[in-house]
Amino acid sequence: MEAADRPAVVIDNGTGYTKIGFAGNVEPCFIIPTVVAVNESFSKDSRGSGKGNWIAQHNAGVMADLDFFIGDEALTRSRSSSVYNLSYPIQHGQVDNWDSMERFWQQCIFNYLRCDPEDHYFLLTESPLTPPENREYTGEIMFETFNVPGLYIGVQPVLALAAGYTTAKCEMTGVVVDVGHGATHIVPVAEGYVIGGSIKSFPIAGRDVTLFIQQLLQERGEHMPPEESHEVARRIKEMFCYTSSDILKEYGKHDREPSKYNKQWTGIKPKTGAPYNCDVGYERFLGPEIFFNPEIYSSDFDTPLPAVVDSCIQSSAIDTRRALYKNIVLSGGTTMIKDFQKRLQRDVKKIVDARMDASVARHGEDVKSQPVEVNVVSHPIQSFAVWFGGSVLACTPEFYSACHTKAEYEEYGGSICRANPVFKGMY
Numbered sequence: 001m002e003a004a005d006r007p008a009v010v011i012d013n014g015t016g017y018t019k020i021g022f023a024g025n026v027e028p029c030f031i032i033p034t035v036v037a038v039n040e041s042f043s044k045d046s047r048g049s050g051k052g053n054w055i056a057q058h059n060a061g062v063m064a065d066l067d068f069f070i071g072d073e074a075l076t077r078s079r080s081s082s083v084y085n086l087s088y089p090i091q092h093g094q095v096d097n098w099d100s101m102e103r104f105w106q107q108c109i110f111n112y113l114r115c116d117p118e119d120h121y122f123l124l125t126e127s128p129l130t131p132p133e134n135r136e137y138t139g140e141i142m143f144e145t146f147n148v149p150g151l152y153i154g155v156q157p158v159l160a161l162a163a164g165y166t167t168a169k170c171e172m173t174g175v176v177v178d179v180g181h182g183a184t185h186i187v188p189v190a191e192g193y194v195i196g197g198s199i200k201s202f203p204i205a206g207r208d209v210t211l212f213i214q215q216l217l218q219e220r221g222e223h224m225p226p227e228e229s230h231e232v233a234r235r236i237k238e239m240f241c242y243t244s245s246d247i248l249k250e251y252g253k254h255d256r257e258p259s260k261y262n263k264q265w266t267g268i269k270p271k272t273g274a275p276y277n278c279d280v281g282y283e284r285f286l287g288p289e290i291f292f293n294p295e296i297y298s299s300d301f302d303t304p305l306p307a308v309v310d311s312c313i314q315s316s317a318i319d320t321r322r323a324l325y326k327n328i329v330l331s332g333g334t335t336m337i338k339d340f341q342k343r344l345q346r347d348v349k350k351i352v353d354a355r356m357d358a359s360v361a362r363h364g365e366d367v368k369s370q371p372v373e374v375n376v377v378s379h380p381i382q383s384f385a386v387w388f389g390g391s392v393l394a395c396t397p398e399f400y401s402a403c404h405t406k407a408e409y410e411e412y413g414g415s416i417c418r419a420n421p422v423f424k425g426m427y
């Protein structure tokens with residue numbers, strides 16, 4: 001059987017979580033934290049003999065340099081033993097530790113998917129604004145170390161937009177607002193091509209919401225074991241947070257009816273096994289508010305996310321703007337926060353309407369044009385839309401022709417991966 005007849009492997013590596021699976025599936029087989037735990041003393045001894053030689057080891061049925069773990073297993077190992085060092089290979093959407101990244105992929109392929117990389121085409125993802133040399137490194141690792149027959153590196157938001165492919169109305173023009181764990185990007189796409197010059201970054205993502213909630217709980221003096229506080233803040237965020245329409249009103253509601261709005265977190269102290277409680281109040285709406293009033297979190301930045309989305313669309317060509325406002329698509333785990341879509345849509349609409357009113361005030365009623373439709377689209381698979389889009393694209397015949405192949409790599413080298421076909425006019 002040819003590699004192209006087998007389903008492609010689809011891996012979306014995120015700052016927080018990696019989604020791993022096969023093309024054609026509706027959801028990833030695994031969603032695991034992007035973290036590696038390495039027993040440093042062990043790996044120093046075996047360096048050179050093990051890493052980089054995965055295929056030979058795999059084929060020989062021995063895995064010499066395997067004292068490392070990834071995902072939840074890595075976190076568990078590091079908690080129970082001090083010999084493991086944790087490494088998070090992706091920071092703010094970009095790989096910053098290639099050694100760890102390679103180990104991570106090794107385990108994804110051999111231990112999680114349990115497949116032979118020589119037998120499958122691969123679709124990997126990258127954050128927008130990834131430097132071309134990073135794509136080259138990825139290509140080198142995939143072709144040299146894992147010997148894959150073909151590789152496509154998709155741009156995350158474009159894949160998220162392609163996730164709509166299977167719905168009745170396929171729209172490849174839109175703005176993707178991807179709010180993950182470590183990076184937020186607002187990316188306009190016209191007919192499948194990223195409008196490179198208009199991509200905007202926003203300096204706040206899911207990790208910041210967790211940190212802010214952790215800080216609020218600490219400042220209020222909630223008692224919890226310090227080593228647990230980050231994880232508890234994350235769980236509280238995912239379980240209890242919502243986006244309010246107006247924080248002043250929300251304070252009022254909480255104060256009038258605390259029993260209705262306050263929640264309780266109950267945990268077990270890992271060292272003693274004793275239970276502990278923690279009250280959750282204003283954090284529920286203040287956490288997500290940092291996207292809409294960032295100055296409550298950081299004094300370095302005060303432009304709200306809806307204003308950045310608006311300026312992203314305004315910086316695109318005038319004849320695509322209406323189509324972009326009409327299809328603002330959410331992607332990334334953080335957009336799962338309750339009512340995030342409603343608030344984003346309302347605030348972008350407010351900005352658009354205010355601009356229209358200002359223009360009428362300046363030029364008179366007769367310049368008034370058609371109202372602009374603002375539509376923020378949410379869908380049930382937002383948290384893994386990028387992976388799903390990859391799964392759909394990698395089933396199309398075009399995928400195989402868009403892939404860089406092993407033969408091309410051998411002829412021209414890693415530089416073939418530098419260019420990314422969807423970045424119209426950028427390279």
Ligand SMILES: Nc1ncnc2c1ncn2[C@@H]1O[C@H](COP(=O)(O)OP(=O)(O)OP(=O)(O)O)[C@@H](O)[C@H]1O
Binds near residue numbers: 015206238
């Ligand atoms: N229901 C939820 N409510 C709020 N936040 C959530 C929810 N579910 C997941 N998250 C958060 O979403 C983030 C993970 O999202 P995602 O998997 O899209 O990020 P990533 O791809 O790892 O990171 P990035 O795209 O920034 O590199 C985490 O911060 C997680 O806590």
Ligand SMILES: [Mg+2]
Binds near residue numbers: 013014015180332386
């Ligand atoms: Mg992501």
